[in-house]
Amino acid sequence: MREVFKFYGYEFRWLEVLDLLIVVFLVIQLYRLLRGSLAFNIFVGLLMIYAAFFMVRALRMPILTNILQNFINVGLIAIIIIFQPEIRKFLLVLGKKTPLSKDSFLTKLFLPDKFKSYKDEENIINEIITAVGRMMGTHTGALIVVATTYRLKFDTASSIPIDANVSAKLIESIFNKHSPLHDGALIIVGSKMLAAKVILPVSENPDLPTRVGLRHRSAVGITEHSDNLAIIVSEERGTVSYAQDGNLTQDVSLEDLKVKLYEVLIDGYA
């Protein structure tokens, strides 16, 4: 392809410009994905090593160039191992944005399933909202994971399997302070409540507000590497919050929670 323009004496081709723009886009996406996690510091460290490599190479310093080049070569495997969860999440996000993803225009156009009635999902949402509303009123602490896939991995050793239809009354009785099942999380997948008393991974995100306790931290933890929504009712304050994609949104209204549940269960995860 012919060069397109000259800049400070350098000639650029369209593909080179596109190449640079794609790299910048990917770096920004990575930055947004890793922001707030421990992996972020590793990411910054790696960027610095790359910057140093390009600098010493431009300055024609052969020994340092060689050392850094070797480090980068070996580092690639290390990166894949260290960032395995982040790479997985990154690919998950990319997959969602493809023309064939659940909420894309093409899918809506060609898959009539998109236009079916969502009575079951609406019923599940109403049951959850009813239970959450009542538990807020009674300051009953609760943690509910609404998973979008049966592939959700959770600690089955500590949990109690349930396998019942989603029901407000059942959710309330699970989290009742006197219930033996109230400690831990309730997992909902599709129209089923799968298990209660589930111990979730606790987030190590240092950016979470210091006042949030283990219930909120574990809600964030379970959403860091998978497509789930975790709903938390605070026992202390009687408020409701939710975690998604490793981010905590605190003190939302029931209306906001309902909108979020619609996004996750009906519109396809936004």
Ligand SMILES: Nc1ncnc2c1ncn2[C@@H]1O[C@H](COP(=O)(O)OP(=O)(O)OP(=O)(O)O)[C@@H](O)[C@H]1O
């Ligand atoms: N890893 C975990 N997985 C699931 N649930 C957990 C986990 N750790 C703690 N919990 C639940 O959170 C409860 C303790 O909540 P804690 O007071 O520490 O959190 P919090 O975020 O301040 O919530 P609250 O606002 O309700 O007090 C425990 O009794 C247990 O039910």
